[in-house]
Amino acid sequence: MYEFYAGVPSFSLNNEYYRRNQYSIDQSEKQVQHQKVLYVSQSAKDADLAFPKVDGAEYYGRFINDFESFRKLRVFIENPPDAQTKRDKLLKVYNPYNEPIDLKKLRFNVAFMTDNTKKKERWRIQPKPIDSTISRLPANDTLTLTFRLPKPTMKNPRYIRIGISENGLCYGINGKKIKLE
Structure with a gap:
């Protein structure tokens, strides 16, 4: 408007x-x-x-002065995570842009939600590329990372959603709501 x-x-x-x-x-x-x-x-x-x-x-x-955002980045988790396990989870990030993106420009978080998908807790996560030599999201491609899901303090979270903050901006809506097992 x-x-x-x-x-x-x-x-x-x-x-x-x-x-x-x-x-x-x-x-x-x-x-x-x-x-x-x-x-x-x-x-x-x-x-x-x-x-x-x-x-x-x-x-x-x-x-x-030099605004840069990557709101079209998309995050995918293929297997529904279990909030109780301490195993690493796989996270895929799709970069639809025509240029690679330095991973140092990105921060990730996970929001834990209730049955009605109201966000109750947000925790920063630090995904790492499976290949530790990779430092950039490739252009028009997907990168697989691993991360640890933090233990929520809320009782019985039902869903999570992953967000990305680029260059210190507010976290975006980069992933779909995922039901916890």
């Missing part, structure tokens, strides 16, 4: 607090890559400015 009324490009990060929307499938991300942008969120972390919403809540903005 903002782009329509303002006449300037806009892009939604579709982060873990919201749902996917048209920005997940259109080319908006490409328009803002490596551009100077105003990153607006409800977090005051490193804010350059603040402005109120009609309901009194505050939004904060931070200028990013």
Whole structure:
């Protein structure tokens, strides 16, 4: 809506607090890559400015000179994990972009959810490539990594979802909801 009324490009990060929307499938991300942008969120972390919403809540903005996001990365777990085992799990990350992505730019988390898929806990995970010499996600390809599923403190989690944060941005919606065994 903002782009329509303002006449300037806009892009939604579709982060873990919201749902996917048209920005997940259109080319908006490409328009803002490596551009100077105003990153607006409800977090005051490193804010350059603040402005109120009609309901009194505050939004904060931070200028990013070379914006880079990878919201189209997709995460897959083939075998439903068991929250109780301490074995490593396999995680596949598909990179649909035409360039490789340095793994150092990415952070991963797992959200534990209830029966009604409400997120209750989020834990950072540190997947590692099976081949330890790999340091980048190959372009238009899939990389297999291993990770340990942290033990949740909540009782009886039913689902998990993996998210990716790129360059310190909010975690995205990169994986599907997966039922725990």
